[in-house]
Amino acid sequence: MSQVLQCDFCWRRCRIPPGETGYCGIRYNDHGALQTRGYGSILPPALDPIEKKPFYHVLPGTQAFSIAQLGCNFRCEFCQNYRISQKPFITDQAFRALEQYTPQGVVSRALASPCKSLAFTYSEPTVWQDFMIDCASLAKDAGLHTLMVTNGAFTTQALERIAPVMDAINIDLKGDSRVYRQLCQADDGPVRDRIKDILKAGEAGPFLEVTTLVIPDWVTPGVLESLYDFLGEAGAPVWHLTHFVPRYRSRVTRTNDYGSYQELLKTFQAQGRVPYVYGDFTASDNQAVTSCPDCGRVLIRRTVFHLRELHLDKGCCAFCGAAIPGIF
Numbered sequence: 001m002s003q004v005l006q007c008d009f010c011w012r013r014c015r016i017p018p019g020e021t022g023y024c025g026i027r028y029n030d031h032g033a034l035q036t037r038g039y040g041s042i043l044p045p046a047l048d049p050i051e052k053k054p055f056y057h058v059l060p061g062t063q064a065f066s067i068a069q070l071g072c073n074f075r076c077e078f079c080q081n082y083r084i085s086q087k088p089f090i091t092d093q094a095f096r097a098l099e100q101y102t103p104q105g106v107v108s109r110a111l112a113s114p115c116k117s118l119a120f121t122y123s124e125p126t127v128w129q130d131f132m133i134d135c136a137s138l139a140k141d142a143g144l145h146t147l148m149v150t151n152g153a154f155t156t157q158a159l160e161r162i163a164p165v166m167d168a169i170n171i172d173l174k175g176d177s178r179v180y181r182q183l184c185q186a187d188d189g190p191v192r193d194r195i196k197d198i199l200k201a202g203e204a205g206p207f208l209e210v211t212t213l214v215i216p217d218w219v220t221p222g223v224l225e226s227l228y229d230f231l232g233e234a235g236a237p238v239w240h241l242t243h244f245v246p247r248y249r250s251r252v253t254r255t256n257d258y259g260s261y262q263e264l265l266k267t268f269q270a271q272g273r274v275p276y277v278y279g280d281f282t283a284s285d286n287q288a289v290t291s292c293p294d295c296g297r298v299l300i301r302r303t304v305f306h307l308r309e310l311h312l313d314k315g316c317c318a319f320c321g322a323a324i325p326g327i328f
Helices: 092-096 103-112 125-141 157-164 177-184 188-204 223-233 257-269
Strands: 027-029 034-036 046-049 062-068 116-119 143-148 170-174 207-214 236-243 278-279 290-291 298-303 307-311
Touching: 034 125, 034 278, 062 103, 103 116, 125 143, 125 157, 125 177, 157 188, 170 188, 188 207, 188 223, 207 223, 223 236, 223 257, 223 298, 236 257, 257 278
Parallel strands: 062 116, 116 143, 143 170, 170 207, 207 236, 236 278
Antiparallel strands: 027 034, 046 062, 290 298, 298 307
């Protein structure tokens, strides 16, 4: 007789009865075996500037071959990609509309593109990590870099599976515990733990960048200061602060007045506990500049996902030789 099985893909560790799915709508109990619903069913791949992910310290100026399956283990009411991530939209009809790929097929398409990396993004790769790992293993063998954009709420067991095949990870640190509980129906504890785990691994693990969406009335200057302290203590090298656009069922219907946030961004940059803090609050490229920590010269200048200047030599400042963290 089939039994209830426990998934270890994400922090929820769902106990899934036979014939049912977990919280994500993707992991299901198929007669006593845990499977990923729609394994290999992906959205049409996209070629994105790597800066759009965002990755600012990984292969600047290149494109990423970006893929996604359906599903997520959060319920963010402001989700930008809710039609591919949220459980009400994960239907048999939705799966039939997707393209079917093998991992080798994904990698072959990526290699035929002008991209230098394969990115797992748009929805939450945590819930379809078996397909992601299968693709990433082949991609690395073929010479592609591998990237994961995630909410970070996966288990330690999942990190042990993912880390060896992933070159870089961008984790959304969405705010404090209030933001997670009330806007995402989630918990920030596992996310913070995974951030610390990845950073603790140093060069033996994936390179980490962190992103925080600045949600009006929720991700306040006080919240950002506490996140800055956490990331500084953990040793995070790169932090992105991004502007908010209302989507899905968001109770927040306005964007921020970013004047005070721009000043806070300058304060963070001046303090330097997180070496590189970036914002996208204005169209100016001044918030997307990477400068050398030693000589102060501009090394990378970007404008709206486009590379304008690059002055690096094998990951070091082209002017004074100082090492810059990242994959270059």
